[in-house]
Amino acid sequence: MEKVDKLDLKILSIISGNARVPFKDVAAVCGVSRAAIHQRVQRLVENGVITGSGFTVNPKSVGFSTCTYVGISLARGSMYREVAEQLEKIPEIVECHYTTGNYMMLVKLYCHDNEDLMQLLNGKIQSIEGVTATETLISLEQTVSRNFPIPGADFELPPRQRKPGRRPKDPID
Numbered sequence: 001m002e003k004v005d006k007l008d009l010k011i012l013s014i015i016s017g018n019a020r021v022p023f024k025d026v027a028a029v030c031g032v033s034r035a036a037i038h039q040r041v042q043r044l045v046e047n048g049v050i051t052g053s054g055f056t057v058n059p060k061s062v063g064f065s066t067c068t069y070v071g072i073s074l075a076r077g078s079m080y081r082e083v084a085e086q087l088e089k090i091p092e093i094v095e096c097h098y099t100t101g102n103y104m105m106l107v108k109l110y111c112h113d114n115e116d117l118m119q120l121l122n123g124k125i126q127s128i129e130g131v132t133a134t135e136t137l138i139s140l141e142q143t144v145s146r147n148f149p150i151p152g153a154d155f156e157l158p159p160r161q162r163k164p165g166r167r168p169k170d171p172i173d
Contacts, residue, residue, distance in 0.1 A: 002049060007032070010030050012049070063112055066113055069136075070121070070134050072103055072134050074131060075131075093107050121134060
């Protein structure tokens, strides 16, 4: 993994808070040119420091009202990769982790409702070879959602200046 310098950290801090912030605004805060910001961001993407950007969709707005965490026990820890390959085929699973503690694996998934969850557990997850037990934790409410803190985030972006008569393109502005 490539090392990042202080300017990279500052750029990451700004764009992780709002991926749509214009590079000219980032450049103004960082005291460098827009081209320098563009080159830095491209390099961070190419080197795997930035792994993606995009919009976050509210699962409830598209019919997935049940967020669930499932702890999975395996017959043997060495089966993790094979089980993970099978879990990856289940589109409702959005995260999968190999863990320490009570479970060997922990997955986060979204379902339409509890009946959908039951079918997913019984028909797919528990039928995977090597899965010996599952424990289901249904999320009642997500109270915190944020990116992890990036060192060096002790600054604020200046307010955006709009040309007279122009409307914001989106509610983020």
